[in-house]
Amino acid sequence: MGRWQPLRGLWRINQRMEQWRAMRAIKEALRVAYPFILVMTLVDVVGQSFLASSGFFYQIYHIGSWLPGIDLWQQFFQALSLVVNGVVAVIVAFTTGHYLARTYRGDALAVGVMSALAFLSLNVNYDMLGMPNSESEGMSLFVENNLGPQGIFLAIVVGLAVGWLGSHLMASLTNWQQRHPRFGQMSWASRVAWPTIFVLIITVALGYGFSWFTDGGMNDLVYQALSAVVVNPGHRGFMILGITTLSNILWWLGFIGPVSLAGNSSVTSLQNLAYAVQHGSGWDAPNAVTLHTLGDAYANFGGAGMTLALLIAIGLVSKQASYRRVAGQTFLPNLVNLNEPTLLGLPVLYNPILLIPFLVAPAVNIVLAWFAITWKLVPPIVYPVPRTTPGPLIAFLGTGGDWRALLLSLVCLTISVLIYIPFVRLLNHEGGEDHAA
């Protein structure tokens, strides 16, 4: 095989983690959730990049001006996307609990529903309770944001916890009943009902407790803490590097998007824009090195972790049929920076082998861009670009069409692909020969 020595160690870690019950449950849960997320993302691709007025293709093809009934289309796709996108974390909570219970030979379906309910109970809008006429005032019953992709981490945690607790509770009820037959036969319904009550009491208490600290449920607490760290990395390159890496680790864990690509409207970006408009170009813009000019422009192709490069690397060297399939299916979403299906479908999440390039590739790109900008090889991006702009074009369009920026983007993409390739090769050994294409 002749594998490089450190990679062999990594492979061993991977093999060991594969043995963990929790890891297997997460993998299976994400595998089941993947088709739904894929459908949702494809809907989002059309909705966000072609039909939304801030979408990239909407703008470059001027879709609003020739597509009849644009409002109708927008609303239609919005509704479609809400259905799956809005509850994807609930799906993940269900499937995680389901698979964990299955490994314990418990009642998988019942435990799955239990964990979905437990997850929901953590995201009830507790502020709304106790308010008269709250529904007529338009307050929602759940903290809806947390039921979407950003709730996936919590969903996994809840799924694992409830999957374990629920299966054990149900098993011990059965045991207890067999040991004490004098109390009579317990129905299936009550074997499910009692653990459910127990689990829900715990989660509601937790959720209610957390609502004292924050309005947005438990998720929001974590997000607030992270955003506080992440919100303003300033101009220091190392800080930007650290924050991007931290953010990518969080993505890998299932915290989708505490650092969002919202740099267009930050104060520093607006100052840069004002400068560029007055001087005709972004050279010597006042804030040349920011999270936006480095991270958003050069280290976010496909989304967090340069997943566009991962897909290309898979296309080039992967022999895993399932990988190649997922890469093909999620290429279009990655082109417009919607990489959730790739993260959940391969999965990248909780994959120790892919974690390394997932962190290293963006970091290397940031360093490259940092040097290139400080040495005045490329101007920083100054003009706002839509969020759904294909990654390699962001820098080119954002600098007002500077060819050097396009070149740097392509260099970054190539380097990222090269960084991903050895790890994708390593994954070719996964699952033995029978999985190979």
Next chain:
Amino acid sequence: MRHSWWRWLLGVIAVLVIFLPSVGWMQQRITQYKTNYRTPLNPTIMVPGSSASQNRFDTLITQLRKETKASHSVLKVKVAENGQISYTGSIRQGDNQPFIVIAFENNRDGYENINKQAKWLSLAIKDLVKTYHFNHFSALGHSNGGLILSLFLEKDFPQIKHVAIDKLMTIATPYNMESDSTTTRTAILKELVAGRSNLPKKLTVYSVAGTENYSSDGTVPANSVNQGKYVFQNQVAHYTQITVTGDDTTHSDLPQNKQIVLLIRQYLLQENLPAKDRYQRPSKNQQRSITGETGLP
């Protein structure tokens, strides 16, 4: 790989289909940013009437500074008969709403003089734009100062590139000179009416008249102020006439009249006045962000 050239062709076409329109889109956006861009520096240019010096607005400025609690810096500009420009005072660094008072060595009344003064005003404004790099401003004219500003806006202003005027307020400006007539037009009014189509279309104009009695502020006939409608109405975005009565409404007191100071604060400086001081707005001003709808959520 039988179909490999096919895929390459498809790939190239896909790249071109995305790349070419996006370049066109980008260029269009950049032009749009450039035209929509407004400098933070937004001076108020004040032009005094005939026989008044560049110190004409001192009382008004003191009052405005006191009331707005902002130390608007003041630059006073004097244009000599030969077009030479001299400056006193300065625009303080970081002050985005300075006042610039432009006065003329020859500050005499009369058709000829006012036309000359409009030329001198354009010289001064060109010089100011070159020095301070602002691309929009508001203007305040007292008495004949309003005529000078109006003539300038019709004649020389369209030739100044990349500069816009947001608001013009004229105080007791005699658009028909001393004439009380509503039918005969003096030379200056004829000239203003003839050139009115050159006025900036997005301009908002407020014409404030003061009256001591039912017909005049003591110097300028109310009818003469009213003739402004033949110049501005249907030419600019908004034209509003306001008449102020009560104390301090003689012609020369008007710039420091309490009501007019409030109007200046509300309309020219765009302050948010407490409700009790506010004059009912004719229309709602919507501020547009320069990033437009591409701004991300």
